[in-house]
Amino acid sequence: MKLEAVELRRIDIPLVRPFRTSFGEQITRDVLLVQASTDEGTGWGECVALADPVYSSEYVAGAEAVIADHLLPRLFTQQDLTARSVGPALRGVLGHRMAKAALEMAVLDAELRSYGISLGRYLGAERARVECGVSVGIAPTIDALLDEVGGYVAQGYRRIKLKIQPGWDLEPVRAVRDAFGVDLPLQVDANTAYDAATAPRLHALDEYGLLLIEQPFAEEDLHQHALLARRLVTPVCLDESVVSAAVAADAINRGACGVVNIKPGRVGGYLEAVRVHDVCAALGVPVWCGGMLETGIGRAANVALAALPNFRLPGDTSASDRYYAQDITEPFVLVDGQLAVPTGPGIGVEPRLDVLESMTTRVRTVRP
Ligand code: OSB
Ligand code: MG
Numbered sequence: 001m002k003l004e005a006v007e008l009r010r011i012d013i014p015l016v017r018p019f020r021t022s023f024g025e026q027i028t029r030d031v032l033l034v035q036a037s038t039d040e041g042t043g044w045g046e047c048v049a050l051a052d053p054v055y056s057s058e059y060v061a062g063a064e065a066v067i068a069d070h071l072l073p074r075l076f077t078q079q080d081l082t083a084r085s086v087g088p089a090l091r092g093v094l095g096h097r098m099a100k101a102a103l104e105m106a107v108l109d110a111e112l113r114s115y116g117i118s119l120g121r122y123l124g125a126e127r128a129r130v131e132c133g134v135s136v137g138i139a140p141t142i143d144a145l146l147d148e149v150g151g152y153v154a155q156g157y158r159r160i161k162l163k164i165q166p167g168w169d170l171e172p173v174r175a176v177r178d179a180f181g182v183d184l185p186l187q188v189d190a191n192t193a194y195d196a197a198t199a200p201r202l203h204a205l206d207e208y209g210l211l212l213i214e215q216p217f218a219e220e221d222l223h224q225h226a227l228l229a230r231r232l233v234t235p236v237c238l239d240e241s242v243v244s245a246a247v248a249a250d251a252i253n254r255g256a257c258g259v260v261n262i263k264p265g266r267v268g269g270y271l272e273a274v275r276v277h278d279v280c281a282a283l284g285v286p287v288w289c290g291g292m293l294e295t296g297i298g299r300a301a302n303v304a305l306a307a308l309p310n311f312r313l314p315g316d317t318s319a320s321d322r323y324y325a326q327d328i329t330e331p332f333v334l335v336d337g338q339l340a341v342p343t344g345p346g347i348g349v350e351p352r353l354d355v356l357e358s359m360t361t362r363v364r365t366v367r368p
Contacts, residue, residue, distance in 0.1 A: 022193035043110025048265030083108035125307030159185035289315030296329025
């Protein structure tokens, strides 16, 4: 394929409720969408970088800039562009995995549409539906938290993930256990909010039968995670730390985690995400699909990935209405706690252009 032009479109899409984590509060989602035009047709990508560099060092305006100024010039010179050649072509640019992932996704979508193959089939999906969990933000009060969790349980979500931070950890976990019982599949995510001094608070979580504790310590601190994993019965799961298949293997071999959260954007794309999946499978470590509050574009691709065999825990692949009153694609609807894997060519969904227009804050087209 030859890349002819790329449209970089920023949209502002309001969340149905504020999403609070240890790193801040999201009220709307500032999303960068990428539409790649090639001589074989077009494809869509979604960049998962947040508005601010608070989850990782990437942020949406930076991703837009690095795509336009550093990544696209390297792709426009490729005479035989395929999704598999995107990574090697961009190797000279360090980091910026979320930006690279968005471009690779758009090229992959265009390529698969030209073959008439779905992303799920291409990646190796083995299920038609995936089990869904939901990530619940830090609430203003315990009562508000129980209300929110109760709503998700009633909708049929297969597991609940509570966002925690020092001071909002034992109390919410205990309250949710007391209200919903020991059989509710429950896990927590700290987004790096703990350190050696506050780690003892996490030891006390071990008696609540959690599925896992996600990323308590800093991205670079595999050692602290390994110390915790040695002390706890509850598995330690890594999110932020796992930026590649090589790091996943290293973390597992050091005993820093027993479960891995896979986010394609964080590892540089869907192809590397499959490599993370494979290396974890080879080492006997289950994975699950994380989320970055994606629109239907990113969600479609995540659901396809989550249908691979080593995705053995419910993902943060919630239904569209958990995030947005109006998604930009046909909404993903929860049925019996599951979402259906799209079967159409490429990612299998398209944005509704009228909805997209109404949410667009900025658009630019980059050409060779
Ligand atoms: O750490 O998993 C995370 C959202 C934004 C950034 C980081 C995280 C999250 C979530 C929500 O937990 C996942 C989702 O439902 O998309
Ligand atoms: Mg996380």
